[in-house]
Amino acid sequence: MHNLINAIPLYNFLKYCNNNSSEKIILDCGAGGSNPPLSLFYEFGYETYGIEISEEQLEKARAFCIEHNTDLNIIFGDMRKIPFENEFFNFLYSYNTSVHMKKEDFSLALSEFYRVLKPGGLCYVNFLGEECDTYGIGKEIGEGEFLQIEDNDEVIYCHYKDNEIEQALTKFEVIYKEKKSVKRNIDDRENTSVYLEYILVKK
Known part of the structure; x- marks a missing residue:
């Protein structure tokens, strides 16, 4: 039976991956949690790998x-220094x-994403x-980074300008971009979040 995941945009990414003829090897960076999205790709026959820096989220996975x-092959790992060889993954x-994540840290992660993807990888x-x-x-x-306290823990919320993102992604070719507003009721108040989603190709 199909396991539904909450990360709805990944269904769209799965469609792009399925339409690609490359070998189905995929990595999830930030793969922990009680319902890992990697399970979706596993069900479609992908060879799955994941890294997670939080021991708590890793145990849930x-x-x-x-x-x-x-076996989704989820291990402890830092996306700023991914523990896999160059050009290991197609997805x-x-x-x-x-x-x-702070912007400087995610910039390091993007460089690692580029390193471990094969040319033409998504x-x-x-x-x-x-x-x-x-x-x-x-x-x-x-700039755009705010530290909040949630359940006695410090949590970073990092917000980007559109042009900041484009500058951060210059190594890649953008093949899909969507900006969407998501409204939720939190503590009886309507809250709007704006997300920018990208599907990229390694040049």
Whole structure:
């Protein structure tokens, strides 16, 4: 039975990957959690790999794999220094990770994405825009970067201008771009988040 995932944009990325004739080897950077999106690609016959820097989220992913008798190959790893060889993957995605990383750190991650992708490989990334209702909330620690306290933990929220993203992606060719507003009710208040989504090709 198909396992539904909450990362809806990855269904669109899966369509692009399925239409590509390359060998189905994929990496998820930020692969932890109780319902890993890698399971979607596994069901479609992909050889899956994932890295996760949070031990808590990694344990949740491992519990999922045990419960579903599935080996998604999710290991501890830092996307700023991906523990795989050059040009190992044909497909790679990182969903919502730029939201909680400083811009300089995600820039390092993008360089690593480029390194481990084969020429012609596809990559999905998304970013939080400055038009969000939450922009400016918390302590500003950098341009568009705000530190908030959630459940007694410090959490970074990183917002990008459109032209900032384009500059960060110059190594890649953009083949898909979408800007969308997502409205949610949080604590009986309507909250709007703006996301920019990209599918990229390694030149």
